[in-house]
Amino acid sequence: MDVRNSFLHGDLTKTVYMKQPEGFVDKEHHDHVCLLHKSLYGLKQAPRAWFDKFSNFLLKFGFFCSIRDPSLFICAKNNDAIFLLLYVDDMVITGNSSGLLNSLLDALNQQFRMKNLGELHYFLGIQAQFHPQGLFLSQQKYAEDLLIEAAMSNCSSVATPLSQQLNRTPMQDKLFKNPKYFRSLVGKLQYLTLTRPDIQFAVNYVCHKMHAPTVSDFQLLKRILRYIKGTTTMGISFNKNTDYKMRVFSDSDYNGFQSSNRSTGGFCTFHGNNIISWSSKKQPTVSKSSIEAEYRAMSEATSKITWLVNLLQDLGVPQFHKPELFCDNLIQVSMLAQSTLPLIITMFENK
Numbered sequence: 038m039d040v041r042n043s044f045l046h047g048d049l050t051k052t053v054y055m056k057q058p059e060g061f062v063d064k065e066h067h068d069h070v071c072l073l074h075k076s077l078y079g080l081k082q083a084p085r086a087w088f089d090k091f092s093n094f095l096l097k098f099g100f101f102c103s104i105r106d107p108s109l110f111i112c113a114k115n116n117d118a119i120f121l122l123l124y125v126d127d128m129v130i131t132g133n134s135s136g137l138l139n140s141l142l143d144a145l146n147q148q149f150r151m152k153n154l155g156e157l158h159y160f161l162g163i164q165a166q167f168h169p170q171g172l173f174l175s176q177q178k179y180a181e182d183l184l185i186e187a188a189m190s191n192c193s194s195v196a197t198p199l200s201q202q203l204n205r206t207p208m209q210d211k212l213f214k215n216p217k218y219f220r221s222l223v224g225k226l227q228y229l230t231l232t233r234p235d236i237q238f239a240v241n242y243v244c245h246k247m248h249a250p251t252v253s254d255f256q257l258l259k260r261i262l263r264y265i266k267g268t269t270t271m272g273i274s275f276n277k278n279t280d281y282k283m284r285v286f287s288d289s290d291y292n293g294f295q296s297s298n299r300s301t302g303g304f305c306t307f308h309g310n311n312i313i314s315w316s317s318k319k320q321p322t323v324s325k326s327s328i329e330a331e332y333r334a335m336s337e338a339t340s341k342i343t344w345l346v347n348l349l350q351d352l353g354v355p356q357f358h359k360p361e362l363f364c365d366n367l368i369q370v371s372m373l374a375q376s377t378l379p380l381i382i383t384m385f386e387n388k
Contacts, residue, residue, distance in 0.1 A: 038142075040091075041150040043126035047076035047086025084125070094148055095121065098141065105348040112137070118353060129157055163232060164272075171311075174232050175272030180265050183225050187262055194267025195260060198239035211252045219250040222258060229265070232272045234305060234315040236261060241301075241317045245294070279309030283360040285342055289320075289334040291327040298323050302334030306341060308349075314341055331366040338362060 040046070054070045055077070063069060076083040092102060095110050100121065103109040112119040117134035119141060132138050145151050157165045162179040165172060184190045213219055226240045239261050246254040287304040294301070303317035316337065324330035342360050349356060 038128050038130060038145070039152040039154060040126040040128075041152060043087050043091075043149075044076055044078050044080075044083040046149060047083055047090050049073055049076055049082060049086060051082070053080065053082065087126070088123075091123065091149075094144075098144060103348070103351045105344060105351060109348075109351070111351060112141075113353070120352065124161060127161065129160055162228065171277045172275045173272055174275075175270065176229055176232050177269050177272075180229060180269045183222075183229065184262060184266055184269075186225075187222055187259075189259065189262050189266065192259075192263050192266055195263045196267075198236050198261045198264040199242065199257065200260070213250040213252055213255045216247075216250050219255055219258065220247045222262075223247055226258075226261065234273070234312060235268075235271065236264070237315055238301070238303065238317040239264075241319070245319060273312060275311045276309075279311060281309055281354065281356070282358045283308055283342065283345065283356070284363065285338050285360060286363045287331075287335045287338040288365060289327075289330040291324065291330045294319060300324050300330035300333070302330065302337055304334060304338035304341065306338075306345060308345075314345065316341070328366060331364060335362060335364055 053073045055073060056070060057063060057067070058071075073080075076086040080086075092110070095112075096102070098112065099114060100110040100112040100119075103111060108123050110121040110123065112121075112132075114137065117132065117137045119130065119132035119134070119137055122129045130138065130141070142151075142153070156167075159165070159178075162176055164175050164177060166175070167173075181190070184192075223240070223243055226236070227244065230237050230240055239257075243254060243258050243261065246257075250258075284307045285304055286307075287302075289300050289302040291300050292298055297319075299322070300320050301317060302320050304315070305312055306314040320330065320333050324333060339362065342362065346356060346360065
């Protein structure tokens, strides 16, 4: 659903004045100002005022706000449940009771100017396709628009987003002439990683070049775009026929950034056979050994596991098994096996 003129619904809690709008200036009192009773577009208070207005309405209806995700609201009455995910004025609503959903929709239409967009198919640039086995999410249109903006809609595709020899590219020190254009494309690529874990590492790598991008950095960026050209239809699929056990795979490369001697840590989280979270980023400090780099990566993964388990509890999804955290370092496994972490630490062969 979508809310029309959402920022006009907010109530101001502080005194705010504004100049008389152009075309509506009082000729006799042209030096007067207007006292606002409600928020307007352009006010820095408008987003918060709108969120307060809408969240208070949901709380009165019977929702509670998730502590783990403030944009998620949950309403549970007896065996009925409704989940509402809000992003500014766009929202996704689902539940297991048509009666409770209809009562919510009626209350929303009475309080706000709502627009029902029907079954979920496109939300914040993400396309949703339902199939008998579950759900498929992709950003095909977003990727195609990105290629058009980069003037690479007719380029040839490549098989991988990055080359293996990243430190041997030519023209390392020649600065790129338009760094603002470089940062704009990289920022759009970051949003594409919402449904594309295959480009997470590559996008993270070029993100570290935004301060002073070189010509070779722009060539790496163009290679990622060429890879996207051949994989615009790729995304993530959620299969409903799976177990609910959480499995997390963690890894790191020691001293991957030779310029700063820092390592890159990454992990991916599976709920059953469905991937639900992934990350790849440079570690904030220098690791003295590969064991320390692995431990930092596992620490980040453990934090994510804790957050996900708590979020699943808010959603009413039971966890009958402890999450499993996989790593490929024998010393690290032996160290963590003796700790009191509420996880099952498993080692997999590094191929």
